[in-house]
Amino acid sequence: MALGVYLSRCGGLVDAAIDVDEALANVREVAAVACVVDDVFDPIVVAAIESDIREGGVDAVVLAGNSAEHLSKSLSAGHLTRRLVSAGVNPNRIVVANLLEQVALAHPGDRIGATRKAAGIIDVAALFATMSPEVESIDLEPKRSVLVLGVTTEAMIAAQRLLQLGYEVVIADRGNGSATAASATVLKSTSAFVRGHARCKFIDGARLVDGDGWLGDYHIQIQSNEGSRRIVVGGILIARPDSAEWVAELREHFRVDVDDDGFARPLDPHNHPAETIDPGIMVVPVRVDGTAHRDKVAAADSVAMALVLRLSQTTVSHYGDTSAVDEALCGGCATCVRTCAFGACTLDENGRSHVDVRRCRGCGKCVVSCPVGARDIVSSPHDYLIEAVRSLSRVPVDVGHARVIGFLCGGCGYPAADAASEFVAQRGQGYPVTFMPLRIPCGGRLDTLYVLEAFKVGFDAVCVYRCRQGHCHNLIGNLDMDRRINLLRAVLRSRNIDDARLRIVDISPTEGERFVESVEEIYVSIASLTNGKGAAV
Ligand code: SF4
Ligand code: SF4
Numbered sequence: 001m002a003l004g005v006y007l008s009r010c011g012g013l014v015d016a017a018i019d020v021d022e023a024l025a026n027v028r029e030v031a032a033v034a035c036v037v038d039d040v041f042d043p044i045v046v047a048a049i050e051s052d053i054r055e056g057g058v059d060a061v062v063l064a065g066n067s068a069e070h071l072s073k074s075l076s077a078g079h080l081t082r083r084l085v086s087a088g089v090n091p092n093r094i095v096v097a098n099l100l101e102q103v104a105l106a107h108p109g110d111r112i113g114a115t116r117k118a119a120g121i122i123d124v125a126a127l128f129a130t131m132s133p134e135v136e137s138i139d140l141e142p143k144r145s146v147l148v149l150g151v152t153t154e155a156m157i158a159a160q161r162l163l164q165l166g167y168e169v170v171i172a173d174r175g176n177g178s179a180t181a182a183s184a185t186v187l188k189s190t191s192a193f194v195r196g197h198a199r200c201k202f203i204d205g206a207r208l209v210d211g212d213g214w215l216g217d218y219h220i221q222i223q224s225n226e227g228s229r230r231i232v233v234g235g236i237l238i239a240r241p242d243s244a245e246w247v248a249e250l251r252e253h254f255r256v257d258v259d260d261d262g263f264a265r266p267l268d269p270h271n272h273p274a275e276t277i278d279p280g281i282m283v284v285p286v287r288v289d290g291t292a293h294r295d296k297v298a299a300a301d302s303v304a305m306a307l308v309l310r311l312s313q314t315t316v317s318h319y320g321d322t323s324a325v326d327e328a329l330c331g332g333c334a335t336c337v338r339t340c341a342f343g344a345c346t347l348d349e350n351g352r353s354h355v356d357v358r359r360c361r362g363c364g365k366c367v368v369s370c371p372v373g374a375r376d377i378v379s380s381p382h383d384y385l386i387e388a389v390r391s392l393s394r395v396p397v398d399v400g401h402a403r404v405i406g407f408l409c410g411g412c413g414y415p416a417a418d419a420a421s422e423f424v425a426q427r428g429q430g431y432p433v434t435f436m437p438l439r440i441p442c443g444g445r446l447d448t449l450y451v452l453e454a455f456k457v458g459f460d461a462v463c464v465y466r467c468r469q470g471h472c473h474n475l476i477g478n479l480d481m482d483r484r485i486n487l488l489r490a491v492l493r494s495r496n497i498d499d500a501r502l503r504i505v506d507i508s509p510t511e512g513e514r515f516v517e518s519v520e521e522i523y524v525s526i527a528s529l530t531n532g533k534g535a536a537v
Contacts, residue, residue: 003033003058003062004061005122006061009037009065013104024119027119027123027126032058040066054088060126061094063095090135092134097118101418102418108424109430113397113398116395120392142216143234147231150177155171159171160194161300167308169200169201170233172202176204203224203229206224208253212359215280216316238250280310283303321379323344323364323378325354327374332350343356353374362378363477365444380441385440389457401432402461404461406435406464407464409440409478411467413515414439416511416515419515443466462501478506
């Protein structure tokens, strides 16, 4: 495996806080290429990486700089990823080492500590890039049709734009949508256009009762006044995010990340005001009363166009970020079938577990529940997570300083750690630099083995960050860990490890201040503990 590591200065912010060459020192021993660049999105840098891939045989890439969340959402990052994939790197081997938000901005004024931590995070990213299996792509032609949920002024504007651009539109409403649209006091011409259009259908009395899919190909079962029907669309626009019923159904069947108040929870609200966690499912911003008409038009129009931008591609490639089954180990006990909240697991005719990749969300619950270790997640393999814990334990700390590992759920803890950098900037003081972050896809992915390993290799405490109740984007992944953690606490006590050294923090993605407070609290709480840690396991 030839690894290429590209450390971005991020406009000088990274090298102002850490010694970039020192941070690369470890990985230079194993990487074919390890260099510092000004900006990883610079076209000249992109071309240089492509050249390394094509001519130097690089087949795993670490991009050290911005947060993974930034890279998963930003359009320029999407462009960069596509270029690297087309040059020949499997997307599962393009990995981010978050040096900007979670090191450089989080630990101002501690250049030595931040540099050590940066090196540790780069090493973990290198492990990910080289240990992760390749994923196969499933390519499809996106359907040029959109389901609009609910009737609002903005929904009608978005529907009009979609129809004008040649899309089919299905408007599902809990009441009588066509009548609601007709009685709109504004935009009578828009309403008439939409209601009279040959490619527009209204479904009244609608409920979403089942569904699966992804950008370009969503299959949705709808119960309505006319009975049950299955529709296939390329994307979904949520026009009534304030409807608790729609929100509950979307959460249950599509994992749409909308909170109880109906707001989409994008990680970067400035760049992506309308996109949910699933590409192709967007929220039409419903403006409060008194919003200028032109603002409503602009908001609805921009969401419709954002969806069109995604659906107008000739091919959409989906890479299965899913659970995989080792058939040689699977005994057909069906525990995973009962565990999976998305109905993604079934037993095949041979009595072996089978994963429906269109339904699987990669949450990892089935992995930790399988009694024989027959499951793994393609994007967070078990062996990688164990090695990552060991690798982070080797980051040097000054004598007398505690070291803590944080398992950060990708839906809440990881973005909260990103948001912490803003809080740090406001108060002008970082949190303990010996806190080592490790991203996991969901709280439900946390295997007790990772916690035990962390104590075994010398961490003084383990902190698990999971979504608040009712906000888990995998429904109950956050709660699923409780049973295991309770058992684990008993195991820790039996090993003379105070279970105060294991802490679970419920957090929302934007709670940067709470993230910092929680990290500092655990350092305070373990300072007075004298009994066991690490080697006692
Ligand atoms: S839990 Fe494991 S052994 Fe049981 S059916 Fe699922 S994959 Fe097979
Ligand atoms: S990873 Fe989660 S969604 Fe996928 S099969 Fe396992 S439990 Fe179901």
